[in-house]
Amino acid sequence: MTERAKDGLDDGLLLAYYGDDFTGSTDAMEAMTAAGVPTVLCLDTPTPDLLTRFPDVRCVGLAGSSRGRSPAWMRDALPAAFASLAAFGAPLLQYKVCSTFDSSPELGSIGAAIDIGVKTMPGHWSPMVIGAPRLKRYQMFGNLFAAVDGVGYRLDRHPTMSRHPATPMDEADLRVHLGRQTTRRIELVDMLQLRAGKGAARVRTLGAANAAESPVVMIDVLDEETLVEAGRLVWEERGAGLFSASSSGLQYALAAYWRSRGWLPARASLPIAQPVGQIAAVSGSCSPVTATQIAWARANGFCVVRLDLPRALDARTASGEIQRAVEVAAAAVRRGDSVIVHSAEGPDDPAVQTFDAIARDAGLPRTDAARNVGGALAEVLRQLLDCVELQRVVVAGGDSSGEVASRLGIDALSVIAGLAPGAPLCRALSKSPRRDGLEIVLKGGQIGGDAFFGAAKAGRAI
Known part of the structure; x- marks a missing residue:
């Protein structure tokens, strides 16, 4: 642990997250584990006693069901869940959302979760990383795209998400989509700004101008270069601690940046599963x-x-x-x-x-x-x-x-x-x-x- 801390990674937990559904929670756990960050996913409020079963853990998750819940349910349930995770002292607290941004003002409202979560951490901005190239999800100039069978679709024209039975996606610009769910200021660091190295300056300007309201700052991710830069921006501008509503793109971005600095193994991998006779x-x-x-x-x-x-x-x-x-x-x-x-x-x-x-x-x-x-x-x-x-x-x-x-x-x-x-x-x-x-x-x-x-x-x- 001491050597890692000297190299740039905080001692102890690096990230704690609440997953808005169970499949997304395991997706986030996989991303961290494969990168070499030991992770455990709890199905009930994590306790210090439970974590003693995992002495090397650097990331802890709590699997939830908020994607199918109302804002009223969130206001009742999420404050305690976020507080229990924040108590472990990780510098980043994440509300893990689906990489297809499943949500609406009435159901699974990501905006409602953000309004609750930003109160839990001291940061003056709230980063949002949704693009995850490994999952064929891409954000460009604030618009979300997903590929199916090698064909890329803007999300409001996606063959499944545009017809989702509960939360159909009729808007690919995530600023507009999220703006229906919260009155919080929503900003963007786009791919051009990232590649030009201007992301940190923009975040500091936004945070200084809007410190009282912790604006959401979306970060474009299209490819490996922007993935690394997104991870750099979040980690280096984490300050005393940040709340982030993000997909597993956040995990992939952080791991990519940490790997680029030599703080994680050069190649992400997981063991190969053994076959079974039946499932x-x-x-x-x-x-x-x-x-x-x-x-x-x-x-x-x-x-x-x-x-x-x-x-x-x-x-x-x-x-x-x-x-x-x-x-x-x-x-x-x-x-x-x-x-x-x-x-x-x-x-x-x-x-x-x-x-x-x-x-x-x-x-x-x-x-x-x-x-x-x-x-x-x-x-x-x-x-x-x-x-x-x-x-x-x-x-x-x-x-x-x-x-x-x-x-x-x-x-x-x-x-x-x-x-x-x-x-x-x-x-x-x-x-x-x-x-x-x-x-x-x-x-x-x-x-x-x-x-x-x-x-x-x-x-x-x-």
Whole structure:
């Protein structure tokens, strides 16, 4: 620790973060771990006693569910969560958001989270790094782009995010999009300013002029050069401590800068996962990427089980529908097959297109119905793990991941191997002997190639 401190990295924790969903939380953990920064992700408020299990930890995360919550919920829940993380003394406190900026004024408001979080840290500016080239996310002049199958899209024309069922993206300029969620001043350090070395001067000017309101300062990231410069700007201008609402682009940027200074290993890497004979997966994702992955699994010998949403959301039939899915899945596992239980296959799935009517018939608000889908899938996996022996499981979909991890009684996660960028293989820490050591992958809807479920079983890309 002493040598690192002399080299420029603070002694102790370097970063603490709250993830707005579980898949994004593991994405951030993977980025730090791969860079050589030991990281642990807690599923409940981290305590000093828990962290003694990880004596070398330099980054700690807390997985949350705020991406699917209202600003009122955030005002109730986030102050205590941010305070618990800030108490560990890391110079950077992050509200980790999705790299596709999933949010709206009513749901998952990043602006509301920023207004709460800036009060926790003493800094006079609040950096925002969203671009993450490794994840095919790019920010240029404040506008966010994402690539799919080698084709880049402005986010408001993205084939999935422009049609997202909960938070459709109708504006790619993040200053405009975030401006709908907060009255806080929003500024930009663009790629030209970064490359010209003018970022620090601009930040100091903005901070001096607007110290009382801690303006949000977005930082363009397009490529490795701007990634390093973004990391340099945040780290060198951290002062007494900063709050940052950022994607895992912040982790990648910091690691890139630290690596450029020789403070981290020259090459980022993770161990290769070992293969297993079979896996079980549950998916609540509506993404076309996940739909293609489910189709691949079906064509390659996986048992694929659809959860009947009208039955799963009706209080009178929910337990019976869950039991049916568990029985089919358990039978598949016992005969040696891998299995996926899912609620939809892509945005055009009839279950997605008619979801409002399904929720209405169940007597549920749409947001509660969506959360109950994740709860039903979580219960399927919990019961399945109680009746069959499985070493490795996969959860697809951010909201589903949160429900599943919570119901399994997992206290914390650490990365044990890489699979696909943003979806590492993790090991669970749990007080339950049956859950402790379980291998689990939490996969966002947009993450991974067609054969992702096969890769999760094989432990490598196939």
